[in-house]
Amino acid sequence: MREPLPRDAAPAARCERYAEVQAGIEALLADEDDWIAALATVSCELHHAFARFDWTGFYRATGEERL
Template sequence: MDYPTLAATIDSLTHGETDQIALMATIACEVYHADARFDWVGFYRVTAPETLKIGPYQGGHGCLVIPFSRGVCGACARSRAPQLVADVNAFPDHIACSSSTLSELVLPVFDAKGALIAVFDIDSDQADAFTETDVKELSKILAHVFARS
């Protein structure tokens, strides 16, 4: 994965934009097309207390609503910490939005004031597809882009 090029591309495409939905749509598209490991890429936005709703995303359908109390995305929202899951079938209370998902990476997304606005979810149809490098580099991209929103 060429993270420097991905970061530069996203920075160029989002420069000057502050609308969070536009930013999310652009990031989801660019990340989805950046690596064959990524089967589904998208955001679940905080839309109400303890509630995540889908969108924007790239890939097949996803779950429409995820409570903070359920699944990998909910665990990320509750803890406000990355969730790197090598085997989703071993994760307690995993929500199977797609039966092809074998591993998952979910990152918290904060606005410029430090409020949790979403989680960034990446699913893979490959087992143990994600690394700590993915966590670090994608977290940097998200922090850079959403620091402006």
């Protein structure tokens, strides 16, 4: 596992890391058909790739007034 990118990383380093993370996520999700598992995978990969994230996740709307 690679080290999280520091909070003060240069924009070019962030762009490079996002490209790496995107490629990794695409590979992990290639055969995934459970979209909740896919959301969890994306959250985990983003959270551990960047030190600047304190919380990483999704809110899922299940109805008009519910998350």
